[in-house]
Amino acid sequence: MPHRSMTVSGVEVTPLCDAVGPMGASIRRPPAEMFAGSGLQDEPWVLHFHCYLLRDGAGRLTLVDTGIGAADSPASSWAPVPGTLAGELAAAGVAPAEIGTVILTHLHSDHASGAVADGRPVFENARYVLQQAELDAARGPMLHEVVSKIRAQLHVVEGDAEVAPGVHVHSAPGHTPGHQIVRVGELAMTGDLVLHPVQLDDPAIRYVYDDDQEAAARTRAEVLAALRAERAILATAHFSEPFLRL
Ligand SMILES: [Zn+2]
Numbered sequence: 374m375p376h377r378s379m380t381v382s383g384v385e386v387t388p389l390c391d392a393v394g395p396m397g398a399s400i401r402r403p404p405a406e407m408f409a410g411s412g413l414q415d416e417p418w419v420l421h422f423h424c425y426l427l428r429d430g431a432g433r434l435t436l437v438d439t440g441i442g443a444a445d446s447p448a449s450s451w452a453p454v455p456g457t458l459a460g461e462l463a464a465a466g467v468a469p470a471e472i473g474t475v476i477l478t479h480l481h482s483d484h485a486s487g488a489v490a491d492g493r494p495v496f497e498n499a500r501y502v503l504q505q506a507e508l509d510a511a512r513g514p515m516l517h518e519v520v521s522k523i524r525a526q527l528h529v530v531e532g533d534a535e536v537a538p539g540v541h542v543h544s545a546p547g548h549t550p551g552h553q554i555v556r557v558g559e560l561a562m563t564g565d566l567v568l569h570p571v572q573l574d575d576p577a578i579r580y581v582y583d584d585d586q587e588a589a590a591r592t593r594a595e596v597l598a599a600l601r602a603e604r605a606i607l608a609t610a611h612f613s614e615p616f617l618r619l
């Protein structure tokens with residue numbers, strides 16, 4: 374539990390640090406190629422992999438993203454290490470069966486693989502919230518090894534929805550077709566809307582692994598401008614500090 378929790382609108386938000394490290398060699402490229410036009414030099418890009426635990430005043434528990442998963446998960450071909458979400462949850466005093474809602478910002482393997490272990494849903498009593506467009510686009514190992522195992526618990530939404538009291542999801546496509554962000558009060562958990570701090574200064578800087586780089590840049594600019602206007606707190610998946618006041 375390297376990061377501290379904060380409370381917004383009566384909801385305690387705890388960052389769960391699933392992993393820290395660089396991308397594996399199979400997909401790693403120089404930062405200047407990852408973020409074209411950024412001016413980044415060849416210093417290694419060390420990512421944190423954050424999930425977020427929400428505990429509201431009534432004790433209801435929501436998890437935002439499920440991380441890298443086990444050593445044989447779909448993320449294992451490139452993630453730096455297996456995910457430690459289970460230990461992070463235990464350190465927060467939470468058993469997986471207590472989680473009522475799991476929100477998957479998108480179906481990339483470092484955000485959703487931890488939903489499943491040994492071919493079964495890890496969060497046996499949870500609804501798994503996913504955008505329809507993301508479900509429609511699911512392919513390959515994420516479809517066969519993750520989505521198909523949680524299908525009975527899927528709670529599919531389209532666009533904006535309140536998925537637990539005070540917890541809202543908003544469609545933010547581009548990084549993936551059904552990418553969504555999560556709002557609780559002034560806090561925005563943004564999934565992979567922003568990958569690197571250079572994109573805060575210039576949202577037009579593209580990320581090589583955005584599915585649709587043009588749509589992602591447009592969404593990033595729009596959402597960041599709106600969040601900045603309200604001086605929201607950003608909670609990113611991959612920055613080293615989980616919370617950032619805009
Ligand atoms: Zn971290």
Ligand SMILES: [Zn+2]
Nearest residue numbers: 479481548565
């Ligand atoms: Zn992603």
